[in-house]
Amino acid sequence: MSPERSPATSRLLRDKVRGFRVIWLAPLLAFVALASWALASPMGASPDDDYHLVSTWCADPGKTWACEVGTDLTQRVVPEALVKSPLCFAHHPERSAACQKDTFSLDPVPTEMTHRGNFAGQYPPVYYAAMNIVVSPNLEFSVVLMRLINAFVFVAITTALFAALPSIRRPALVWGWLASTVPLGLFLIASNNPSSWAIVGVGTSWIALLGYLESSGRRKVGLGLIFVVSVIMAAGSRGDTAVYAGFAIALVLVLRFRNVRRFWMDAILPLVMGVVAGLFVLMSRQSQFGVEGLPSTAVSDPTVASAAAQSSDSFGHIATLLFNVPSLWAGVFGYWGLGWLDTGMPAIVTFGAITVAVGAVFTGLRVMTWRKAIALGAIATLLVFIPTWVLYQGGQQVGQEVQPRYLLPLIVMFIGLAMVSANGRSPRLTRTQRILVGVTISVAQLVALYFNMRRYIHGDTPGTGWNLDQHTLWWWDIAVSPMTVLLVGSLAFSVTIWILLFRTPEIAGISAKSEETEPVRI
Template sequence: MRRLSPPAIFRRSAVSFTLVFAVLGLLTVLWSFASPLMSVPDESAHAIRAASVAQGQLLGNSSGQQSEQSVVTVPGYIADLRAQECYAHDAAAPAACAPGVDAGDTQLRQAETSAGNYNPVYYLFVGLPTLLLSGAPAIYGMRILSGLIGVAFLASALQAAGRLGKPKWPLAAGYVAITPMVLFLNASINPNALEIAAAAAFFMNTCVAFEKYRTLSDVKINIIMVAVSGAALANTRPVSLLWLALAAAAVVLAYGFRPLLPILRDRLSQAMIVLLGLSCAFSLAWLVIADSFKSLLGDPVDLAPDTAAAIMFDRTFDYVSGYVGVMGWLDTPLPAGVYMFWHLLMGAVLLTGLSARPVRGRFGVYLLVVAVLVVPPVMQAQVIQSLGWIWQGRYLLALVVMLLLACGVAFRFHSFPSSPWARGAAKWLLGGAVAAHGFAFVYTLRRYTVGIQDTVRWNEMFHPAWQPPFTWQLLTVAYFLVLLVGAVLVYRQLFAPALASGRKEHREPAVAAD
């Protein structure tokens, strides 16, 4: 009997940008519909900011006092978005209390936002749907546009990982880094999501440029993406310039200084360095002139900065769950099984990076580990007396994603297992990833359809108080189907005989020596 071969997309060994973009894009779109409007922290502030920038108001009106919100001009239905937050901070409250968005209320009026003096670049793009649509369709349009921009950078990061000489460990680390929280944020109106995706793309494309410095003409698209992703990263959140500097330093530590001279001599690289430099200069100028840190909201705490730093250092591991997923307005922790699965994977990736050889590859990992430990205490200590305790796990997620990718890059010279046992274990891990991602999705839907209550069981979801567009049932089925397709593609990528280039994996002599 003739054996049927799988469809072509499942036989591909290359890391196709189009396929990765399609899978992650579909997951992002499904999340954007599954999450009620304004269900992500500070989403209303960012939506108002995006609509005002689209109207041409690059900077909100404010006296410049700490914690004072800026006043901007937006369509009426955007100005009323805070009414959608009636269920925020209460996991037992379903989203049914949220009023409808009046698509007819397009008269311009004033609204307040805590993001009124943030860098306008992200908002300039994300606010475009408000010029073409109104009401809920405009909000979903902003979400989807923001998400697809982020997905493009995530796909670029994974494609760049596939271009390394030994790409399988970096790819595996990259897929581990795409946690439920990354997808949840990416489906919202929040520059934090673009920051995470752009940081991943900048780090991985820079790694490709450094590894392929002898043949830069073969990696022109990666060199361009270094500048594009770096420019996007620099112009997302006020702290993003620090992530950019740490990413560049980590790559240099991992690969050494030898690739720098050929890169600096390359014409395309020179042009991209100028572009990146101008983007960073604009970001820094905006940060200083607009004083973006002054818009942060919080309640002052009378505590010495060194004491606050010590407390934050003690709480380091309390924020790890935020890298995996704390949904809603930090009111919906995911089930313990989801955390256990991702903590296991993230711990394993970190262990590979810390034990990798050659030793030089670890230097970038060491830098990022220190940054993950030190940055939160230092930053929180600076604002404790003016803003109080404001730190959230998601604030560090861009750095955590880069750390996981750096571990994969450091470990890439170790053989990727391909025995029957390894393939079987990989199938179980991918099945676990599908289950963990899917469970996080359904659990978040449960929180909004019926609320998380001790007296409410799963069967109550079939009599929901709130329904997302297309119903939670259809969204859930679609989400699991896309996850399954993605898992099959990942398996084919990791266990194909030769990945991406069609050549046997090789050792890059310039970066392999201790």
Template sequence: MSAGSPAGEHGPTSRNEEHVEHDETGRRSVLSARRMRIPTRGWVGGLLVVLALVVGIGWSVSSPLASSPDDDYHLGSIWCPRPVGQSCETSVVDGAPVVKVPRAVADSSMRCFAFKTNSAGCAMGYRDDDLVWSTRYDDGNYPTGFYRVHHLLIGQDVQTSALLMRGLNVALCVGLVTALLLLARPVQRHRLGLALLITWSPIGVYFISSNNPSSWAITGVLVYATGMYLATTSEGRRRAGLIACAVAGALMSLASRYDASFYLFVVGVALLVAVRWRRALWPEMVLTAVLGFLGVRAMVVSGHTDAIPGVGSTGPEGGFLHRLIVGIETAPKYVGGFWGLGWAPGWGDVPLWARAPYILAILAAGGVILLAVTSGSWRKWLGVGVMLGAIVGLPAVFYAAGVFRELEAYQARYVLPLFAPLLFLLLTVDEDEPLRLTRAQTTWLGLSVVGCHVLSHHTVLMRFVVGVTPDWVLNLDAAPQWWWDVPVTPMTVWAVTSCAFLALTVAVLRSVEDRCACRREEDV
């Protein structure tokens, strides 16, 4: 008994100590793994931000000055923001008011290649101190905020100044979207990334990286809509940060276009019906109401409901109802225009129609929409219905009311700012479960989106570097007719931008991939 007692006393104790040591070792392993994973995630996140900047900068250098719609107007307005008399020399020539701007941004600078697809972007070799009179500048058709901010970047070199402005637009977009992704919950983060991947490439990225006010409109409306919605589902500092992002997006919208200002009201109505409002959310509710009111006020007080300088208000033939129906029937074309169908980049002269890469993006978008409509509440359907009604209804109403003589004069890019928020709400409202796509589904989405981006970017580069020829030049480095005075070639820009976009696409799609389903596929 005396010999057996120690064994009986110490045996269980030793086993318990082993279990304790094992548990402590397991905890240490978990803590160690977490410590290792946090820096890794930070490193990967930083890399993704750099890749997004590379994509934006790649697009920003892919076209010359005055190469996007009404660029001569917007560049002239940047050089001479309101009040015009305080920023530039003014005069009257042939009865028309004019301002003095550098020749490189005047209305004559783009005539050698605009609407002439066989002509590359012309580098005319203008002296930066060569000033001429121009009739193309803003005298009240647009808010002045966008122009005044970019006016601060004007330097001695016109081209460098314009590129810095494009870079600023890219940086603002990437910075604000990154802030949203960091502050959002993982389930929401993945859905936002997928919505942007589907809706912004290639036309959204093209305009964000341009000198056009549509850059701020696209970024601002998205950041406002997603930031405000995410704030209603968050708490503490995360909530405060999201509200700050939403306010920044609203300010960008108010400073860019009057129709983008009105979109603050549209988004506000959508949020009013989509959010589960409660007493604790009174700051978001008040802010949404105030910003919506400011958006409507900016649109009404401006006295301008047209989005294109110089378009008159004389109505087209036919009654209001007839024109309204025609406008609604054209809605599918507007949706296709979000990827370049009917409204191509440049002055509408980049021949995306020749290879039709937008078909790939439309197929991918259809798949994601089918995934998003598998479930939902009445709040989700009403909120999405408000956004969809604005996208379909605004062009039709403007045409029916006679604001535009031709329906296509109201371009798809004017309602593009509402598209990404619409898809985000469709994917996110009242959805708490993670998205579950199979490996085959993510592969198909990736091939479609990347294929559209790569083909569209090459077509834009080809249009301006060598011009459009019957043999469709593939190697843009062979005989470039236009390019920047830098050691990086057009094909290098295309390759690096394409690889960066591919990496971003893989990261987004991996985040929504159902790993369990993928393992089951591999087992089969």
């Protein structure tokens, strides 16, 4: 028989329970939700994965057991799975990922020659170098581990930022991610694509800098560090997001501009990081596409309306582009397919995700100042101008080359900035509105994850049944079943949303002591 607890011990346990905050569970649950997306698709499932996986394996010239120089410097010899993993199912949604068994082996020995990789510096090297650290002879394990690391990085940096931000800035952080990541953001953040870091870096850097300019002491140091890491992530993953990071820095400096000595001293760090972002742009060959346009290929998304046919008239071409650019924004919310643009999403996903995003933006517009209006207008202008200019320069139409994932970092920033408090006023949703948001986004995530998994497990064919555990054609060699991953991941996502919307004081409108050291004015 165990001895009875003393009154002091019982009191200590009660105090610990009372001191526990449900919000502490949010990071763990968010990671579990993202981990389910990391397992939801096979090797090679994210766009251009053959290019990015090869680039990762070849990032360290010293690992000759993983990647060898080919017949010339523009080619490499790598394990054939890296090159062939998407070939049998990309652009063939009716095929499950089981076709990989007949396409390649998982032998880690380099045997396949390829020219598709970051051998000429088209992309910045930081992302590939970081992921190369966990490259191992077990190809599938390495691929999944990289996805889980990306998911962890997102959760860790967002959690640290939430803790460091002044309380009045936390709603903008939460809403920026909550209203923009279903389904494309979840898919990409937990993928092997450098767009993972691009999205996280841009979506984090702007608000970390905003908090940095408004804080002091240890909080300021922490936010400055998060800002630096975020800019390096964004600029070190893609050339276009290096431009976005520099744009975000300029935007926040305009928002917080004060012609006083403290502002100019605080501005040194962001100006230095702006230069760093600019150097990454110069290092990346992606920057030339903003001037010359992207190389023309066939239409890449069948959901885009046929009205996007080429026009020989310049004015007509531009008008057609402007009329169809919104489909790129909608693609972030499921209007375009996931993966190689071939994993279609049901209308409930797109409608639900867009409804939440639009609702958040319009709620934020209730709290407006002229500086905030200028900043939102600048981002909106970029969301129109960038795809229009690049496609016009390349002689292309919406549906060719420029994809929604290229604009997702700007959309995260736009929604977050719309929800920024201004002059002490905070945009808030009522309890009923938050219930509707939570239910809508949770259902959209569940359906999106299910259809993404079904596409690779069964193939997008009728008559396969609803149960992913039955007649499974493809799945990882793990003890956890597909339906378990779906249900546990979706439950974790839903509980995370519930915690953020109803147990976070700054979101739920619960009284909380202000932490600002000075009045926040935008």
